[in-house]
Amino acid sequence: MLRDTWLIFRRDMLAALRNPTWVMIGIMQPLLYLFLFGPLMVRTVQDQGLTETAGWMLLTPALIAQLALFGSSFVGFGLLAEYRSGVVERFRVTPVSRVALLLGKVLANALQAVVQAVLIIVLAALVFPLDAPVGGVLLCLAIVFLLAVSLASCSYALALTLKSEETFPALLNAVLIPLLLLSGILLPITAGRAPDWLYTVSRINPFRHVVDVERNSFGGDFTMDALFTGSVVVLVMAVLSLWWGTRTFQKENA
Amino acid sequence: MITARGLERRFRRKGRTGGEVHAVKGVDLDVEAGELVGFLGPNGAGKTTTLRMLTTLLEPTAGTATVGGCDLLEDPLGVRKRIGYVAQGGGSAPESKVADELELQGRLYRMSKADAIARGAELAEQLDLNGLDQRLTKTLSGGQRRRLDIALGLIHSPGLVFLDEPSTGLDPQSRANLWDHIRRLRAEQGVTVFLTTHYLDEADALSDRLIVIDDGRIVAEGTPDALKARVNGDRVEVGVDPEQATDAAEIAGRLAGAQELSVDGGEVRFRVPRGDVALPELLRALDAKGIAMLSVQVHRPTLDDVFLTLTGRSLREAEEAGRAA
Numbered sequence: 001m002l003r004d005t006w007l008i009f010r011r012d013m014l015a016a017l018r019n020p021t022w023v024m025i026g027i028m029q030p031l032l033y034l035f036l037f038g039p040l041m042v043r044t045v046q047d048q049g050l051t052e053t054a055g056w057m058l059l060t061p062a063l064i065a066q067l068a069l070f071g072s073s074f075v076g077f078g079l080l081a082e083y084r085s086g087v088v089e090r091f092r093v094t095p096v097s098r099v100a101l102l103l104g105k106v107l108a109n110a111l112q113a114v115v116q117a118v119l120i121i122v123l124a125a126l127v128f129p130l131d132a133p134v135g136g137v138l139l140c141l142a143i144v145f146l147l148a149v150s151l152a153s154c155s156y157a158l159a160l161t162l163k164s165e166e167t168f169p170a171l172l173n174a175v176l177i178p179l180l181l182l183s184g185i186l187l188p189i190t191a192g193r194a195p196d197w198l199y200t201v202s203r204i205n206p207f208r209h210v211v212d213v214e215r216n217s218f219g220g221d222f223t224m225d226a227l228f229t230g231s232v233v234v235l236v237m238a239v240l241s242l243w244w245g246t247r248t249f250q251k252e253n254a
Numbered sequence: 255m256i257t258a259r260g261l262e263r264r265f266r267r268k269g270r271t272g273g274e275v276h277a278v279k280g281v282d283l284d285v286e287a288g289e290l291v292g293f294l295g296p297n298g299a300g301k302t303t304t305l306r307m308l309t310t311l312l313e314p315t316a317g318t319a320t321v322g323g324c325d326l327l328e329d330p331l332g333v334r335k336r337i338g339y340v341a342q343g344g345g346s347a348p349e350s351k352v353a354d355e356l357e358l359q360g361r362l363y364r365m366s367k368a369d370a371i372a373r374g375a376e377l378a379e380q381l382d383l384n385g386l387d388q389r390l391t392k393t394l395s396g397g398q399r400r401r402l403d404i405a406l407g408l409i410h411s412p413g414l415v416f417l418d419e420p421s422t423g424l425d426p427q428s429r430a431n432l433w434d435h436i437r438r439l440r441a442e443q444g445v446t447v448f449l450t451t452h453y454l455d456e457a458d459a460l461s462d463r464l465i466v467i468d469d470g471r472i473v474a475e476g477t478p479d480a481l482k483a484r485v486n487g488d489r490v491e492v493g494v495d496p497e498q499a500t501d502a503a504e505i506a507g508r509l510a511g512a513q514e515l516s517v518d519g520g521e522v523r524f525r526v527p528r529g530d531v532a533l534p535e536l537l538r539a540l541d542a543k544g545i546a547m548l549s550v551q552v553h554r555p556t557l558d559d560v561f562l563t564l565t566g567r568s569l570r571e572a573e574e575a576g577r578a579a
Contacts, residue, residue, distance in 0.1 A: 007361055015349060082347060090345030090406065093309050094362040095334045 001097040008096075008104025016112055026071045027116045030063040033186075034124055041187065053129040060124045060132075061140055061218035062185040064117045065211045068144050069180065071116065072151035073172055075109050076159025080168065083160070102249045106152045106242075113148035114141050132218050139217040139227075143234055147210055150237040153245035160248050183207040188215075209233040255414050255446045256285040256308065261317035263303050277303040279470035280317065285448055287413070290440045292461030293450040294557070296572035300470040301450040302342060305418050308448075309339045322414050335363070338407035338415035342422065346402055348392035352383065355391060355402070356409060363410035370409065377405040381435055397428030401435065408445075415439070417449040421456055433460055454557040454569060464557075466564060468572065473564045478557065485555035485563050486513060488529030492536070493549035496520040505539045520548070529553075 016023060042055030050058075082088050091101055121137060124130060132140075155172075162168050182189070182198075182205040189202045202208045213230020221227075263278040278300040285291050295301050306312040308321055310330040318325070324332030346355050353374060360370025378384055381401040391399060400420065407415055420436065421429040437460065439445050451457050457464055458478050466474040466481070474481060494502045496519050503517045506524050509532050515524040526532040529552035540547055553559075561569045 004362070007358060011350075011354075011358055014354070015347075019349070085347060086341050086343045086345035087347045089311060089341050090339075090359070091362065093311060093334060093337075093339040094359070095331050095364065096362045 001100050001103075004097045004100030005103045005107065008100055009108050010104075012105055012108035013111070016108065023112055023116060026112075027067065027119055029070065030067045030116075030120055031123065033063055033066070034059070034120065035127075037186070038128070044187075053131050056124065056128045056130055057132065057219050058188060058215060060121065060128075060130060061214040062211055063124075064120060064140065064144055065147065065183070065207070065214045066180065066185045067116055067120065068113045068147040069151065069176065069183075069185075069207065071113055072109055072148040073155050073176055074169070075105070075152045076155035076168055076172075077165070079105070079156050079159045080163070080165055083163065098249045099246050102153065102156060102242075102245045105156065106149055106245070109152040110145045110148040114145050117141055117144045133220040136217045136220040136222075139222075140214055143210065143214055143217065143231070146234045146238045150234070150241040153238075153241035157241075157245040157248040179205060179207050183211045185211055206233045206237060210237075255287050255289070256283055256319070256321050256448065258283040258308065258319035259317055261304065261307055261319060262315045263300075263307060263312065264315045277470055278307070278314075281467070281470075281472055283308075283319075283465065283472070285446065287446050288440070288444055290436070290447045290460060290462045291449070292457040292464045293448065293467065294454070294457045294464050294561075295450075295452065295467035296569055297452055299467045299572070301452075301467055302418055304467070305339075305416055305448075305450055309337060309416055310334055311339075322412075335410075336412055336414060338410070338412040340403045340407040340415070340417045340420065342418040344399060344403040345406060346391040346399060348390065350391055351387070352378070352389055352391060352394070352402060353387035356387075356405060359406045360409045365410060373409055373411070374405070377408055380438075381405050382431075395428075396424055397431065400424060400428070400432060404432075404435065408439075411443075412445070414446045414448065417447065419450055419452070421451070421453065429456075436460060452569070454561075458557055466561065468561075468565045474560070481557065481560045482555040485525075485559045487511065487525045487527040488555065489523065489525050489553040489559065490529050490532065490536075491549075491551045491553075492522045492547055494520050494522065494540070494545055494547060498545045501543060502540060502545050505543060505545075506536060508539075509536060 038056065038059050041059055042052055045055040045058065046052060079088070092098070118141065158171070159168055162171070182202045184202060189199060189208065191199050194202070209230040210233060213227055213234070216226035216230070259282055261278060261281040265275040265277055267273045267275055281304055293301055293304070303312065307314045308319060308326070310326065310333050314326070318327065320326065321333045322336030324336060326333055356374030356377065357367070357370045360373055361367060365373065378387060381404060383398060383401055383405065386394065386398065391402060394402060404417070404420070417436070421432050424432060433456070436447060436449070440447055449460065461478060463477055464475060464481060465472055474484070492502065492506065499517050499520050499522055503515055503522045506512055506522055507515050509526055511527045512524045512532070533550065533552065537547060558569050561572070565572065
């Protein structure tokens, strides 16, 4: 299974390297947010008494989470294309491990998400004042990796279940927009500033905790309190998503 | 190589109306090693569904089968290792290079990297794909892509290969070329070939033996010649003046062994065991009655006649009915 996973991983990575445009287009959205929305947001939090650096420290890790959220959720499209061209069936008729067909792809997506995250952090650090410890950045990247694994698995499972280029993006958008707004990616949803009900609803959203842990680790806050909930949430999400994806890939006629 | 007993597949229909589609209704199959078997039937008859069951892609609702010596239900992995499968729509990724696809396919079949590359080059040579190894598959012509699909299916030198509608969408020249390759595959490497087709000429030109499926059931099997012999002789069409057609039909009906007589305007059609022998006699008899023969055609039985005899409709009609359904 390891060998099969490696083969599929290598295939997808080679395809991404052959066409790096997509990796670049993938980071365009967070970069636009960073440069066109960032200054506005930082000024707003400065009015609330935070320093400029603190403002950028809030936005940068959140944009990385957003990148993983959107980038990895749409990878199912690629699978649908492979399904249409018969590649999926061609692989399924070989003795290749079904789990490897999923894992290889998911790992390739997660690695790409990490590379994109590194690019964004480097760009942000070059242009804006950031004060992130190396350990924090690494932990932040590990969480991005797990988040991308979760979302890519779900995306593949969903694409293979729906098998439709029309319903797949419609459903994704319907799910992703509320997840995004309720995660506090753009403006932190705090008990003080948000209405009670909104705060409560956002606490139910697992991504909110992932965004929180991204911010805390990026800022170098390694206390149990800051990291525990989010880390557990992202681990549980990764395990459940991989389980769903594996089950879908192992089903006959998938 | 293949033994199947009572293979069945039902699909649940999506949507609120529900219901079930009984795509394959109990298929028995036997294919010996080294045979080139054609699986013939109209679109929607259950050919692809049967093939997908035999290649482990679809689990049968009922029935058993042994493919390449392995039990389909107990040991699907064993089956996968021993067969090659070339799907109807092919299976190459448009953005991948020919050589990369061949190598990956070989390695997915547990070959070493060196073996996969060597075997890929060998197949490219055999299937006239030389010099294309660095091309993206989307830049290949239809015939080249089809041959690449076949190369992908043969990378691990399987003893049994399934080809689903191999020549669909190819121009006549590429088709003829593909047929040569398929024939050679069997002749030179002793590969057992099981191919589905809804083209009568393809079934006729390629297969040692035909298995005819219609509406989810096997309706006949045998060599193309044996199947044709089951049709009652040659079809004769005689054109006469429409006013004399009834008389002409009466005369034709008196010929030894004449049957399936029909009249359509000035066209009298019937079957006789030997059209060439019956014609002179018919000509004399018509002449004696003062009926002039305006045209005449004698058709040797074709597989379409076979299909018509077996199912009561021609393959073309069956296709149209299938599309309308």
